[in-house]
Amino acid sequence: MKTDRPHGPPLDAYARIRPGDALPGATLAVTRESIRAFGEATLDFNALHFDDDAAARHGVAGAPPEVIAHGMSTFSLITRMVTDWARPLGAGHRRLETRWRLPARPGDTLRAGAIVKQILETAGGRWVVLDVEVRNQHDQILATGEAMVKFPRPETPPRGSGNGNAQAVRNP
Amino acid sequence: MRASDFPTWDEIVPGARRETLSTVLTAEQIRRFARATGETDPVYFDEAYARGTRYGGIIAPPGIHAYLIFACTPETDWMRTPGTVNAGQAWTYHQPARAGDTIFLEARALDRFIRKQRLFVVHDNVFTNQRGEVVCAGRGWTIRPL
Numbered sequence: 570m571k572t573d574r575p576h577g578p579p580l581d582a583y584a585r586i587r588p589g590d591a592l593p594g595a596t597l598a599v600t601r602e603s604i605r606a607f608g609e610a611t612l613d614f615n616a617l618h619f620d621d622d623a624a625a626r627h628g629v630a631g632a633p634p635e636v637i638a639h640g641m642s643t644f645s646l647i648t649r650m651v652t653d654w655a656r657p658l659g660a661g662h663r664r665l666e667t668r669w670r671l672p673a674r675p676g677d678t679l680r681a682g683a684i685v686k687q688i689l690e691t692a693g694g695r696w697v698v699l700d701v702e703v704r705n706q707h708d709q710i711l712a713t714g715e716a717m718v719k720f721p722r723p724e725t726p727p728r729g730s731g732n733g734n735a736q737a738v739r740n741p
Numbered sequence: 742m743r744a745s746d747f748p749t750w751d752e753i754v755p756g757a758r759r760e761t762l763s764t765v766l767t768a769e770q771i772r773r774f775a776r777a778t779g780e781t782d783p784v785y786f787d788e789a790y791a792r793g794t795r796y797g798g799i800i801a802p803p804g805i806h807a808y809l810i811f812a813c814t815p816e817t818d819w820m821r822t823p824g825t826v827n828a829g830q831a832w833t834y835h836q837p838a839r840a841g842d843t844i845f846l847e848a849r850a851l852d853r854f855i856r857k858q859r860l861f862v863v864h865d866n867v868f869t870n871q872r873g874e875v876v877c878a879g880r881g882w883t884i885r886p887l
Contacts, residue, residue: 609777641830642807648803663834664834668828
């Protein structure tokens with residue numbers, strides 16, 4: 570027979586989430602071909618992504634004179650990580666804010682990660698706020714940001730199990 | 742197109758509407774975007790599978806606005822100025838874009854400033870579908886060529 574957890578049996582995935590939890594990450598291998606494919610898939614033909622000379626003219630001083638990846642491809646790596654985590658739990662990816670620190674380049678392997686920063690229930694939903702970042706194979710941070718995931722409120726108020734579940738009963 | 746074909750930082754008016762276009766989002770375009778971003782969820786690729794999900798059909802990944810922002814703006818939009826650098830983005834997602842949706846964009850420059858000797862413009866965008874429902878809304882911070 571299974572023993573109850575200290576706070577009673579988990580009501581659902583949301584109830585098990587705690588600040589500090591890490592999401593399974595996601596990776597992306599960047600090549601000239603992947604950069605071209607992203608440009609063609611988004612109609613973003615900015616020469617920085619296709620033309621080494623243009624990239625050298627507009628790039629950061631001291632950077633290698635070669636094309637860089639689209640920032641939105643790094644953005645989309647983060648939305649893939651967040652959505653692939655949220656959707657099987659019945660939740661939805663509802664917000665993403667990012668800033669780019671360094672561009673990704675051909676040959677880079679990017680790894681996106683996320684940590685639960687806070688959780689908050691509102692009248693309309695149950696929200697998980699994530700700190701996100703993307704690093705390359707040299708462990709340099711390419712992008713940082715914040716994401717929000719919304720879990721639906723339970724259809725019916727969860728019943729108290731009599732072992733520490735008073736919060737859920739008081740505030741269904 | 743050359744940089745001189747586009748409005749410069751000085752000519753961009755915060756608050757002024759940008760000219761936009763509508764576009765029909767096809768399943769093929771969704772698949773192309775999903776493949777290019779390493780997606781594996783069959784809800785983006787497989788109509789038969791997608792019909793059995795809570796979405797009832799193929800949907801696009803959230804980041805599809807990276808495509809829609811170009812599909813819904815004319816060739817002369819300043820997003821395409823050579824040398825434009827993407828510095829940051831913030832987007833909220835209301836509902837997925839679906840295969841077959843007609844997507845509309847309301848867009849404007851929202852802000853313009855100088856920081857660390859560089860020229861910034863903030864753009865503000867709302868995508869809606871053929872029913873007038875918001876799909877997603879977001880802002881982007883761009884660095885403009887001097």
